[in-house]
Amino acid sequence: MANEEEVEEEGTKKKSKMPLIIGLVLALAGGGGGFFAVQSGMLFGDHAKVEADSHEEIAAFPDVVFVPMEPLIINLGQGAQNQYLRFRAQLEVGGAFEAEVTTLLPRVMDILNGYLRAVDMHDLENPNALIRLRAQMLRRIQIVTGEGRVKDLLIMEFVLN
Known part of the structure; x- marks a missing residue:
């Protein structure tokens, strides 16, 4: 029985966690890059312009x-x-x-x-x-x-x- 336990321990190799770590790093880098692109205005227009438009005063009615x-x-x-x-x-x-x-x-x-x-x-x-x-x-x-x-x-x- 001792031989069987030794074979079982040798048969189950630990899987590498390297793909999981690489995937996590790439996901964080992609999320950060996407956030930067949207905030800087590279995607979906100029963010500063949108803020300026939202603070514009509404024009009064004509006389x-x-x-x-x-x-x-x-x-x-x-x-x-x-x-x-x-x-x-x-x-x-x-x-x-x-x-x-x-x-x-x-x-x-x-x-x-x-x-x-x-x-x-x-x-x-x-x-x-x-x-x-x-x-x-x-x-x-x-x-x-x-x-x-x-x-x-x-x-x-x-x-x-």
């Missing part, structure tokens, strides 16, 4: 004032079977021009009243016509108030009765 207009009720005439259009809007104006545009509101209302009375009933009933009508009205308003004063026309109500 805009909304000038409300009186509602218009327009009789669409004989061809429309005496239907009415109820129209209400606001003008988007630069803050410096608010007083000037407010002074010209009666002229703006006159221009819109005349334009909307002249529009054909079929144009008013078309769902896509509102975009074209809005652009036409804005252009007329900009001509009356002067270029650069009125930025946009916001239609609050456009109802056919």
Whole structure:
């Protein structure tokens, strides 16, 4: 039996731990190299730029004032079977021009009243016509108030009765 134990001890050689150590060293070196590449900006963009962008201040809103207009009720005439259009809007104006545009509101209302009375009933009933009508009205308003004063026309109500 003593011979059998000696054979068993001689038959089981210790395996080398060198591949395990080499693998561990290579894994650490790869992880360190990857960390350095990402931190230095070699991979996935410039890290310093990302930090600078995150600390940028948010720009303030531009100086805009909304000038409300009186509602218009327009009789669409004989061809429309005496239907009415109820129209209400606001003008988007630069803050410096608010007083000037407010002074010209009666002229703006006159221009819109005349334009909307002249529009054909079929144009008013078309769902896509509102975009074209809005652009036409804005252009007329900009001509009356002067270029650069009125930025946009916001239609609050456009109802056919």
